[in-house]
Amino acid sequence: MDLQNLKEHHEELLSFMENNGYSSTYIRRFREEINRILAKADSHDWQSYRDVYLDYLKAPHSKDYLRNKRTIIGALEQFDDFGRMPDGRSRHTLFERGSYHLLCSEFRELIDFYRIYEKKRGKKESTIRGEALNAASFLHQMQQRGAQCLDAITEEDVLSFFLAEDGSLQRSCSYKKNIAAVFKAGLNWKAAQCRKVLSFLPVLRENRKNIQYLTQDEVRLLREAAEKGEVSARNRAILLLLLFTGLRGCDIAGLTFHSIDWETERILVTQQKTSVPLELPLSAVVGNAIYDYLESERPDTGCPRLFLTETHPFSPLSTQGIANIVTKICRIAGVRQNPGDRKGTHIFRHNLASSMLENDIPQSVITQTLGHTAPDSLEPYLRADFVHLKECALSVEQFSLAKEVLSI
Numbered sequence: 224m225d226l227q228n229l230k231e232h233h234e235e236l237l238s239f240m241e242n243n244g245y246s247s248t249y250i251r252r253f254r255e256e257i258n259r260i261l262a263k264a265d266s267h268d269w270q271s272y273r274d275v276y277l278d279y280l281k282a283p284h285s286k287d288y289l290r291n292k293r294t295i296i297g298a299l300e301q302f303d304d305f306g307r308m309p310d311g312r313s314r315h316t317l318f319e320r321g322s323y324h325l326l327c328s329e330f331r332e333l334i335d336f337y338r339i340y341e342k343k344r345g346k347k348e349s350t351i352r353g354e355a356l357n358a359a360s361f362l363h364q365m366q367q368r369g370a371q372c373l374d375a376i377t378e379e380d381v382l383s384f385f386l387a388e389d390g391s392l393q394r395s396c397s398y399k400k401n402i403a404a405v406f407k408a409g410l411n412w413k414a415a416q417c418r419k420v421l422s423f424l425p426v427l428r429e430n431r432k433n434i435q436y437l438t439q440d441e442v443r444l445l446r447e448a449a450e451k452g453e454v455s456a457r458n459r460a461i462l463l464l465l466l467f468t469g470l471r472g473c474d475i476a477g478l479t480f481h482s483i484d485w486e487t488e489r490i491l492v493t494q495q496k497t498s499v500p501l502e503l504p505l506s507a508v509v510g511n512a513i514y515d516y517l518e519s520e521r522p523d524t525g526c527p528r529l530f531l532t533e534t535h536p537f538s539p540l541s542t543q544g545i546a547n548i549v550t551k552i553c554r555i556a557g558v559r560q561n562p563g564d565r566k567g568t569h570i571f572r573h574n575l576a577s578s579m580l581e582n583d584i585p586q587s588v589i590t591q592t593l594g595h596t597a598p599d600s601l602e603p604y605l606r607a608d609f610v611h612l613k614e615c616a617l618s619v620e621q622f623s624l625a626k627e628v629l630s631i
Contacts, residue, residue: 224264224269224270224271224274226260226261226264226303228303229257229260229261229299229302229303230261233257233302236253236299236302236308237250237253237254239308239309240253240309245309252291252295253295253298253299256292256295256296256299257299260275260299271300272296272297272299272300272303272304273300273324275296276292276293276296276297277324279292280325321355321356321359321360322359322360322362322363323355323356323359325363325366326359326362326363326366327366327371327372329371329372329373330359330362330363330365330366330373332412333358333362333373333405333406333409333412333413333417334355334358334359334362334405336408336409336411336412337351337354337355337358337404337405337408337409338351338355340408340411340412341354341404341408345498347496347497347498353401354401354402354404354405355405357398357401357402357405358401358402358404358405358406361384361402364380364383364384365380365381365384368380368383372416373413373416373417373419373420374416374419376419376420376423377423378423380423381420381423381424381425382423382425385399385425385427386425392427395427396427396428396429397429399424399425399427402424403421403424406420406421406424407421435564435565435570436570436573436574436577437570437571437573437574441556441558441559442466442574444556444557444558445462445466445552445553445556445558446462446466447556448552448555448556449462449463449552453555454551454552454555455520455533456512456515456516456519456520457516457520457521457530457531457533458548458551458552459512459515459516460509460512460513460515460516460530461475461530461545461548461549462548462549462552463508463509463512464509464512464513465549465568465571465572466571466574466575467506467508467509467575468490468503468509468575469571469572469574469575469576469593470490470492470503470572471494471495471496471568471569471572472542472545472546472549472567472568472569473495473496473542473545474492474494474495474501475530475545475568476528476530476539476540476541476542476544476545477492477495477528478490478492478528478529478530479527479528479529480527480529481527482529483505483510483513483529484505485505485510488504488505488510489502489503489504489505490502490503490504490505490509492594494594497594499594501594513529516530520533522537524537526538526539528540530545532544545568546567546568549566549567549568549571550566553566572593575593576593
């Protein structure tokens with residue numbers, strides 16, 4: 224670890240902090256840490272500032288003490304390696320978020336193996352990151368309970384992670400699935416140990432809240448607001464895309480000129496959530512709305528993205544921008560204005576799926592239209608298929624009822 228730059232220029236850092244109002248106590252802590260690092264560097268096998276911090280974990284310290292050391296050492300890393308002065312806002316980058324850096328070597332090896340294994344299999348990076356974070360938290364608690372290797376993890380240890388002392392559930396089914404995904408990959412690394420931990424994971428029931436849905440009256444009011452010219456051509460095109468394609472907000476924000484094939488009347492998308500290509504028909508109502516926007520409103524900026532902001536410098540619309548447009552249109556149409564009413568982009572996706580189910584469209588076609596990759600992804604939408612759910616209702620004629628039950 225080369226500390227020559229820190230040795231020669233650390234006074235510039237301390238002077239900057241003094242001139243920018245940092246307290247004398249805080250500056251003193253920085254000076255003490257700098258002096259400690261410079262004095263002990265030769266006698267320690269430090270390869271990075273991360274190693275400097277990890278030395279503090281070898282002795283018992285409070286969480287506040289360690290948090291303070293992470294902040295200081297992280298700021299020194301930013302100054303020494305990147306020339307960045309502290310600004311009171313930027314977080315240090317000593318570690319990734321989560322408990323990974325606190326794990327023993329075998330637990331870290333499992334997480335590392337999982338990351339490499341699933342990346343080769345093509346799993347999305349954001350999914351890998353989320354599953355790894357959950358598994359690291361799980362393994363860290365196993366470690367805190369005394370398990371320093373996979374063989375030492377007991378069923379009691381595992382259950383303590385999911386259940387509180389009073390028996391109530393403190394981790395969700397999806398959390399368990401993320402942990403299981405890491406250990407299932409680990410079967411290709413240390414099969415016996417990972418299989419044992421998998422057998423300890425509790426059977427949890429997946430609970431889903433009922434999803435709010437758009438009523439036919441709400442759809443009518445939204446379309447009327449768009450047709451009467453109460454919204455811009457851009458916002459009208461986005462609304463109709465949501466209603467007739469079920470595309471996610473992020474995928475609408477990511478549309479480019481090449482996403483619209485006018486000759487074959489197709490919409491071509493690579494879904495951001497799954498990275499899976501999706502091809503949808505370009506209906507006349509949607510195609511005309513997009514064409515009107517391009518002809519009447521969209522500025523010629525040279526940007527390949529289809530939808531831009533309406534004010535200078537005409538940047539590409541973000542996913543949040545799409546959500547804000549939906550909120551605005553709902554307000555203009557006078558729908559979904561009560562506290563707690565759902566009015567995000569996903570409600571249109573749910574509306575399309577429910578409408579297709581009610582019209583007896585095969586589930587395989589609906590799954591293909593929505594771009595689902597998991598067979599069970601359609602299940603939440605089935606719960607709002609009231610037309611077919613009513614067909615499952617049982618008659619109460621064969622049951623005797625007291626007169627009071629039917630009395631007004």
